[in-house]
Amino acid sequence: MPPCNDPIRALAERTALVDGMVEGFARERLWPSFPAGLTLMAVGGYGRRHLFPYSDVDLLLLVESSRLAQDAPDAISAFIRALWDSGLRLSHSVRTPEECAEIHDQNIELNVSLLDQRFLAGDRALYARFAERLPRFLHAQRDPLMRNLTTLSRERHRKYQNTYYHLEPNIKDTPGGLRDYQLVRWLAQIRSVEAPQIEPAFLFLARLRCFLHSRAGRDQNALTFDAQEQAAVYFAAPGAAQWMRDYFRHARDLYRAAVREMESSEAQSSSLLAQFKDWRTRLSNTDFSVARERVHLRAPHALEADPELALRLFQFVARHGIRPSAAAEQSVAAAVPQLAQWFSTPQPVWPALKEILSLPYAAEAVRGMQETGVLRALFPEMAQIECLVIRDFYHRYTVDEHTLVALQAVEGLRGTREPAVKRYTDLLSEMEEPALLLCALLFHDVGKGAANGAHAEASLRAAEPALERIGMPRAERDLVGFLIRQHLEMSAVMNSRDLQDPATARHMAARVETVERLKALTLMTYADISAVNPSAMTPWRAEVLWQLYLLAYNELTRELETSRIPSVPSETPQKRAFLAGLPTRYARTHTAEEIDAHLGLDGVFRQRGVALSLEKVAAAWRLTLVTADRPFLFASVAGTLSSFGMNILKAEAFSNSQGTVLDTFTFADPTRTLELNPTEMDRLRLTVERVVLGRLDVRQLLQNRPKPAPPSRNSEVRPTVSFNPEASDSATLIEIVAQDRPGLLYDLAAAISAEGCNIEVVLIDTEAHKAIDVFYVTAGGRKPETAQLEKLGGALQQACGG
Amino acid sequence: MKKIEAIIQPFKLDEVKEALAGIGVDGMTISEVRGHGRQKGHKEVYRGREYTVDLLPKLKIEVVVADSRYEELVKTLTNAARTGKIGDGKIFVYDVAEAIRIRNDDRGDAAL
Numbered sequence: 001m002p003p004c005n006d007p008i009r010a011l012a013e014r015t016a017l018v019d020g021m022v023e024g025f026a027r028e029r030l031w032p033s034f035p036a037g038l039t040l041m042a043v044g045g046y047g048r049r050h051l052f053p054y055s056d057v058d059l060l061l062l063v064e065s066s067r068l069a070q071d072a073p074d075a076i077s078a079f080i081r082a083l084w085d086s087g088l089r090l091s092h093s094v095r096t097p098e099e100c101a102e103i104h105d106q107n108i109e110l111n112v113s114l115l116d117q118r119f120l121a122g123d124r125a126l127y128a129r130f131a132e133r134l135p136r137f138l139h140a141q142r143d144p145l146m147r148n149l150t151t152l153s154r155e156r157h158r159k160y161q162n163t164y165y166h167l168e169p170n171i172k173d174t175p176g177g178l179r180d181y182q183l184v185r186w187l188a189q190i191r192s193v194e195a196p197q198i199e200p201a202f203l204f205l206a207r208l209r210c211f212l213h214s215r216a217g218r219d220q221n222a223l224t225f226d227a228q229e230q231a232a233v234y235f236a237a238p239g240a241a242q243w244m245r246d247y248f249r250h251a252r253d254l255y256r257a258a259v260r261e262m263e264s265s266e267a268q269s270s271s272l273l274a275q276f277k278d279w280r281t282r283l284s285n286t287d288f289s290v291a292r293e294r295v296h297l298r299a300p301h302a303l304e305a306d307p308e309l310a311l312r313l314f315q316f317v318a319r320h321g322i323r324p325s326a327a328a329e330q331s332v333a334a335a336v337p338q339l340a341q342w343f344s345t346p347q348p349v350w351p352a353l354k355e356i357l358s359l360p361y362a363a364e365a366v367r368g369m370q371e372t373g374v375l376r377a378l379f380p381e382m383a384q385i386e387c388l389v390i391r392d393f394y395h396r397y398t399v400d401e402h403t404l405v406a407l408q409a410v411e412g413l414r415g416t417r418e419p420a421v422k423r424y425t426d427l428l429s430e431m432e433e434p435a436l437l438l439c440a441l442l443f444h445d446v447g448k449g450a451a452n453g454a455h456a457e458a459s460l461r462a463a464e465p466a467l468e469r470i471g472m473p474r475a476e477r478d479l480v481g482f483l484i485r486q487h488l489e490m491s492a493v494m495n496s497r498d499l500q501d502p503a504t505a506r507h508m509a510a511r512v513e514t515v516e517r518l519k520a521l522t523l524m525t526y527a528d529i530s531a532v533n534p535s536a537m538t539p540w541r542a543e544v545l546w547q548l549y550l551l552a553y554n555e556l557t558r559e560l561e562t563s564r565i566p567s568v569p570s571e572t573p574q575k576r577a578f579l580a581g582l583p584t585r586y587a588r589t590h591t592a593e594e595i596d597a598h599l600g601l602d603g604v605f606r607q608r609g610v611a612l613s614l615e616k617v618a619a620a621w622r623l624t625l626v627t628a629d630r631p632f633l634f635a636s637v638a639g640t641l642s643s644f645g646m647n648i649l650k651a652e653a654f655s656n657s658q659g660t661v662l663d664t665f666t667f668a669d670p671t672r673t674l675e676l677n678p679t680e681m682d683r684l685r686l687t688v689e690r691v692v693l694g695r696l697d698v699r700q701l702l703q704n705r706p707k708p709a710p711p712s713r714n715s716e717v718r719p720t721v722s723f724n725p726e727a728s729d730s731a732t733l734i735e736i737v738a739q740d741r742p743g744l745l746y747d748l749a750a751a752i753s754a755e756g757c758n759i760e761v762v763l764i765d766t767e768a769h770k771a772i773d774v775f776y777v778t779a780g781g782r783k784p785e786t787a788q789l790e791k792l793g794g795a796l797q798q799a800c801g802g
Numbered sequence: 803m804k805k806i807e808a809i810i811q812p813f814k815l816d817e818v819k820e821a822l823a824g825i826g827v828d829g830m831t832i833s834e835v836r837g838h839g840r841q842k843g844h845k846e847v848y849r850g851r852e853y854t855v856d857l858l859p860k861l862k863i864e865v866v867v868a869d870s871r872y873e874e875l876v877k878t879l880t881n882a883a884r885t886g887k888i889g890d891g892k893i894f895v896y897d898v899a900e901a902i903r904i905r906n907d908d909r910g911d912a913a914l
């Protein structure tokens with residue numbers, strides 16, 4: 001097949017050929033019966049002289065009156081038959097000028113086809129009557145026409161998941177296909193405005209469609225993998241994957257132009273809707289104004305002097321879910337070269353990015369960053385996966401699109417009610433820093449651009465310097481790095497290991513090490529699988545993944561008591577004595593600096609009987625306490641913090657072989673007492689010390705505080721208290737999930753101590769008003785008796801309000 | 803011709819596929835299914851709530867082969883899918899009346 005370098009000319013030539021055939025057959029079969037009162041018009045693609053090799057030929061027979069057409073049906077039939085028999089795929093209709101000037105809600109195509117009409121042959125006076133009516137009709141019916149057209153197009157876009165990134169696109173119907181080119185032109189024509197510049201994309205697709213038609217010998221518009229291979233040769237491109245990147249760039253231009261044109265039409269056609277949407281204008285601030293459901297930059301030129309304005313724009317998008325206006329997008333896109341320059345030197349933009357990723361519409365904001373080029377300016381590493389095609393039967397999207405769809409999958413978890421999915425939603429709400437999960441997803445497949453096979457390591461190598469460059473702290477980089485490196489692990493275990501085998505649970509637990517990481521990796525796996533194709537996350541897979549999560553979760557909880565740090569001969573005697581017997585979790589969740597600080601406290605404790613430190617961490621406070629274990633200790637400290645009005649968010653209590661306990665409490669200070677009154681910090685420290693040393697009774701402290709209202713029975717979290725005596729050889733596991741409230745931890749711990757039980761290990765976590773508490777308890781050095789547990793169960797239920 | 807329908811443990815899929823490819827059987831239909839036989843379900847405890855897994859996730863493999871090949875296929879499949887524990891699954895064998903390749907009307911063994 002010779003390359004078709006000038007598709008416009010080729011299409012026009014075919015149109016002229018068909019014109020000749022139509023006119024010839026009309027002369028023979030039609031005009032003898034219709035000397036007047038009948039006009040032949042070319043409409044649709046034929047009308048605009050874009051007749052592809054195997055496209056339908058749309059013909060309109062305009063008749064003076066419907067009676068006239070009925071008078072000579074044989075002549076019309078003979079004419080149509082002759083065209084069919086000559087091999088044309090004819091699509092025809094017979095209408096009067098009046099019928100042409102009616103709005104057809106059920107047959108939008110008819111109205112739309114008239115936008116591209118032209119006279120072919122027949123009664124010129126009749127055509128003149130029609131042509132005179134047409135502009136009036138278009139003007140009068142502008143709004144319903146635009147509405148019908150945009151509704152139809154949005155339905156078509158939805159059918160293809162609103163994305164142009166399909167690995168085997170239909171070049172006519174997929175978003176960014178030829179239909180979007182027509183849509184842009186029609187809407188501009190109806191609104192009497194100039195159509196945007198999209199001809200290069202049209203020329204590319206027109207050439208491609210000519211090729212696909214000639215190749216298949218029929219109206220074939222699917223760009224299959226086979227067709228891509230051949231098209232790359234035909235277009236003289238270096239390879240199919242490379243050539244598809246060209247295709248996607250053109251499709252992107254058309255799709256964006258189509259979306260913009262539809263939005264402008266909708267804004268113009270529905271002033272009532274626009275007014276309704278305008279209530280959001282109150283969100284406007286000094287940087288941005290909101291109008292017609294779009295964010296506008298108040299001073300676009302400020303981008304040059306203030307590159308962070310671009311990030312603030314996307315923070316705004318992520319917070320409110322309002323997209324930037326076309327003008328704002330263009331301004332940002334124009335500033336990309338300066339942004340790239342600015343980002344190329346280390347800039348502490350992680351706090352700004354973290355905020356974007358923490359907000360409810362993060363996925364939408366990141367999509368905006370990608371479309372404007374800001375994401376690539378920030379992370380040039382992303383260039384490797386732009387429009388990158390993975391050619392197999394499972395992946396539906398290009399790698400960059402897969403990444404964005406994965407972010408959307410996380411966002412989609414919020415607000416779902418589907419029970420099989422809801423449990424993943426719960427996991428997400430229990431995550432302390434969802435932004436780190438999204439950040440890991442952003443980079444998880446970046447290595448696919450460079451590596452064959454093991455891309456997880458390549459992704460990590462690309463991510464590490466990038467995250468360091470934007471100033472992400474070490475601890476956060478560790479978690480993100482862990483998630484990127486292990487992002488295939490759970491899928492691999494699901495597919496290749498026996499979930500019933502206890503070794504699988506141990507393997508998974510050893511890989512993730514902590515419950516926090518397990519939750520993040522489970523969600524990462526959920527999002528990654530969901531973004532392979534729209535039906536990849538089947539209920540079956542969601543179930544298998546959940547079972548794997550359960551196994552590993554239960555293993556990690558069991559391990560808290562059973563897996564202890566052995567005596568390490570290489571350490572100093574003091575460090576060896578301190579570490580020996582602490583849960584393995586301690587070593588996994590603390591840095592070397594933190595362990596050294598705890599050792600320092602241990603030294604103080606040996607001299608004074610108690611040692612504690614109080615420090616501010618991010619938005620909360622942390623109290624660390626080292627002392628000798630004794631009954632009621634944990635409850636007393638929790639109670640002391642409550643008596644100061646503090647709200648405990650997290651707590652851990654570990655003890656080593658020598659009976660030294662290390663308790664950490666992370667708590668919020670809702671009234672900012674400690675921050676505003678430095679003397680209160682000293683008073684808190686002193687009070688805790690006196691309580692620990694038994695010089696002050698915590699019940700006295702709590703006496704004067706108002707008893708908090710019991711949690712409402714309608715609260716979202718139904719309290720559960722469960723015992724598992726099998727979890728460990730020496731202690732019984734108590735797991736409690738309850739609605740959080742001030743003083744809850746004190747009440748729970750006090751109930752356990754009051755029952756004569758000793759608290760061996762504690763892990764408390766509070767996220768989204770839900771307290772998740774794990775206690776390991778003993779009584780007299782053994783597991784508590786059943787009767788004792790039954791009594792304790794009742795007391796704990798009461799404390800939870802259940 | 804025989805149709806072999808095998809319910810197997812999900813984690814055995816790769817081994818089974820490789821074993822079948824080893825004896826020249828490449829075509830098969832795989833579906834995600836849930837069910838239980840004698841293994842029944844089991845209970846998981848998560849945060850104190852018992853969580854019954856009564857229908858276990860399994861995979862169903864369907865293959866149609868010529869009569870002459872079916873014993874070999876069943877043997878290969880059993881060996882690959884077996885762990886020796888409860889829950890390994892089952893194989894069902896059916897007689898197939900006819901096979902037709904839609905593309906070119908091939909019939910019988912030629913269509914397989």
